[in-house]
Amino acid sequence: MGKGAMRIDVVTLFPELIENCLRSGVVGRAQERGLLAVRTWNPRDFATDSHRTVDDRPCGGGPGMVMMIGPLQAALERAQDGDGPVRTVYLSPQGVRLTQAKVAQFARGPRLVLLCGRYEGVDERLLAHAVDEEVSIGDYVLSGGELAAAVLIDAIGRLQDGALNDAQSAEQDSFSDGLLDCPHYTRPVRGALGDVPPVLLSGDHAAIRRWRRKQALGRTWLRRPDLLARTELDAESRRLLDEFRREHEAARDQTEAGTRPD
Incomplete structure (x- = not known):
């Protein structure tokens, strides 16, 4: 020991x-x-x-x-x-x-x-x-x-110092900050099941962090609203969540419009 x-x-x-x-x-x-x-x-x-x-x-x-x-x-x-x-x-x-x-x-x-x-x-x-x-x-x-x-x-x-090869892995886990984790992707970048979101390939670390935070907020809103209700959000997080909601509703409306009979 x-x-x-x-x-x-x-x-x-x-x-x-x-x-x-x-x-x-x-x-x-x-x-x-x-x-x-x-x-x-x-x-x-x-x-x-x-x-x-x-x-x-x-x-x-x-x-x-x-x-x-x-x-x-x-x-x-x-x-x-x-x-x-x-x-x-x-x-x-x-x-x-x-x-x-x-x-x-x-x-x-x-x-x-x-x-x-x-x-x-x-x-x-x-x-x-x-x-x-x-x-x-x-x-x-x-x-x-x-x-x-x-x-x-x-x-x-997994929370013991040195247990994970990358210490940031634990910090990004679901629930570590009261939210679910953001979605993750790897190669191939393009495939039959879809493409990797372009922001993750941009090399813009600030934009990537913002996207991941927005996705974590949005995923929690969709799947575990009880967690979101217990999480105190700062002004930036509230803006990102509002942005996610608008995008989600727009995508849903577009999908529904595409399935309506002419």
Whole structure:
């Protein structure tokens, strides 16, 4: 583990799932460069019976099983052990929605412990005692918290200094400034599916920045107006958004006129 590297510990019944997800790509490179250290802890290793039991029937009856306090608590205590402040997060569909701002907040900390539930969930007493917050990656239910944990670690890993070959990549990502990202193009410049917008080939960096900002504003207006409503725009951004709206409406009117019968 490199000096100053962020450390993330994951308590999971399926450590191989986490490890396989994080072996490649940006997060794999961040670990290789000593920028991020990820370690897994299996509650079964802390079970006290010969069957390595980690779950039991829910009190009050009902379907499924509930993860027990004992093995999870022991695994969490080992994961939380070490120097520096630790924030413990339970991946749960009942948690607060994960956003880029929340990812950035986690990425600034030196230690993070992620608890992955399975079955019908985790004994509520453990959550109240050992977890700082619950986080959800969306309004749907997964078989367990492992994939959600991998998503969170991937998002955090790319924000570590030096993880991306081009540091500006993270700055241009969707949600980094509250907006969706602008569209991107590469070669060939002309093709059967259309041409690259001429401004991107102009070499005029100021014009390119202005175009990209306008497209990001417009795309957010079209696809995620809820994000735009929460974003404070300066005067220039408002002008660009108004310009995008006019162009969009003109293009729509032209399309509709072309489809009307003579």
